[in-house]
Amino acid sequence: AEPIRTCEVKVGDRIISANYDVVGRHNLDGVHVRVAKVLEVRECDGCENYVYDLSVEPFENYLADGVVVHNSTFGFGLEHIADGILHLWMDDVESVKEVRRYLIIKKMRMTNHFRGTYRVEIAPSKGLILTKL
Structure with missing residues (x-):
């Protein structure tokens, strides 16, 4: 499949996500990769060209070019094991x-x-x- 731009994602598309328990992990052993179906796309007024948030419940992470990422937070999540x-x-x-x-x-x-x-x-x-x- 060809990559698509975030602004082109629509309901029904499929994205690759990773879900795993990060508590106590110091590497990515045990990462479970899955394909998730996009269930909802919401646009917010006034931020169409500047802000997006791609969330994959329940862990809010996804894969981008083989890297587990989340694009809208700096926090405890993956940073302590990265x-x-x-x-x-x-x-x-x-x-x-x-x-x-x-x-x-x-x-x-x-x-x-x-x-x-x-x-x-x-x-x-x-x-x-x-x-x-």
């Missing part, structure tokens, strides 16, 4: 009148990494360019 945690965000384009993206590597187990903020630029034919702030 080997790496990256936080990505961007400024409100309408208020700053340009696209500014940022990255923080909150955790990368067994590495001594920069813990500050990077500015992220996307350069055609080059990829991501990170600049320490």
Whole structure:
């Protein structure tokens, strides 16, 4: 199946999700992957182009390119067992009148990494360019 954009998801589509008990886990042994059917799609007024939340009950996690993720929370959930945690965000384009993206590597187990903020630029034919702030 071809990947689809989040804004194109509709009732009846199927997505891959992972459900497992995270209490006391330090790896992903025992992850159970399943295909879940989309039962409901809701749009909120005023945020069509900026915010989305893909939730798969009961654990609120899903697989994206083989990685167990949840796109709308920073919390205890998977962060305490993850080997790496990256936080990505961007400024409100309408208020700053340009696209500014940022990255923080909150955790990368067994590495001594920069813990500050990077500015992220996307350069055609080059990829991501990170600049320490």
